[in-house]
Amino acid sequence: RNSASATRHADLSQCPVAEALFRETLRMHPASSLLPRRATQELQLGQRRIPAGTSLGIPLLHFSTSPLLHEAPDQFRLARWLQRTGPIRPVDMLQFGSGPHVCIGYHLVWLELVQFGIALALTMHKAGVRPRLLSDAEKGRRYYPTAQPSMKIRIGFS
Ligand code: HEM
Structure with missing residues (x-):
């Protein structure tokens, strides 16, 4: 398929690698790592009693990198989306929130x-170049208040 003509939703959904890149990048690097909430009434969460008025943080990064939900969560694997047979689960979309305030x-x-x-x-294919990481990305991770790469990360094209 000629990807250059992919501009409409129906065309884009025929580009599974680009879609897998979108999902896997946001899984490993959710733009917002924590959702703030306040309990309006007393809650029982597992073994814990949460009094009304408690400030809560829903750890999106924890869920999207949990081995209970994703196989080998520390690995950037497009294949986990490309080879998937079941539908996308709500937990796979948690980076966009859930419930009445889900991302519009x-x-x-x-x-x-x-x-x-x-x-x-x-563009890179046309220019005959490939991206290359010139510094250690691990040291550059920032997750608060929103996920962002460190300004020290350098990418070269050659
Ligand atoms: C990668 C991009 C984005 C991510 C990861 C993201 C993530 C989120 C998350 C996690 C929430 C839920 C917040 C909560 O429950 O406290 C949210 C809500 C929201 N997002 Fe996004 N968002 C993105 C892009 C956008 C864009 C492009 C728009 C608008 C054009 C947008 C508009 C909104 C709005 C209006 C809400 C509030 C919905 C409500 O409270 O009813 N977001 N987003």
């Missing part, structure tokens, strides 16, 4: 980032 921009950002991935790959 999900479909827009899906469209933008899948299209961006395709455009970037096509």
Whole structure:
């Protein structure tokens, strides 16, 4: 399929690698690592009693990198999405929240980032270059208040 003509939702959904890139990047690096909440009434969470008024943080990063939910969670694996047979689970979309306040921009950002991935790959292919990490990405991870790469990370194209 000619990916250069992929501009509509139906075209983009035929580009599984770009979609897997979108899902796997946000799984390992959720833009927001924590959702703040306040308990409006007393709750029982497992063994714990949470009094009304307690401030809670829902750890999205913990869920999206949990071995209970994802095989080999520390590995960046496009295959986990490409080879998937079942539907996308709500927990796979937790980076966008859940329930009544789920992200209203999900479909827009899906469209933008899948299209961006395709455009970037096509541009690099045309220029005959590949991206290369020039510094240690592990040391550059920042998750608070929102996920962001360190300014020290350098990517080269050659
Ligand atoms: C990768 C990009 C994005 C991520 C990871 C993301 C993530 C989230 C998350 C986790 C929430 C839930 C917050 C909560 O429950 O406390 C949220 C809500 C929201 N998002 Fe996004 N978002 C993204 C892009 C966008 C875009 C592009 C728009 C608008 C064009 C948008 C608009 C909103 C709005 C309005 C809400 C609040 C919904 C409500 O409270 O009813 N988001 N987003």
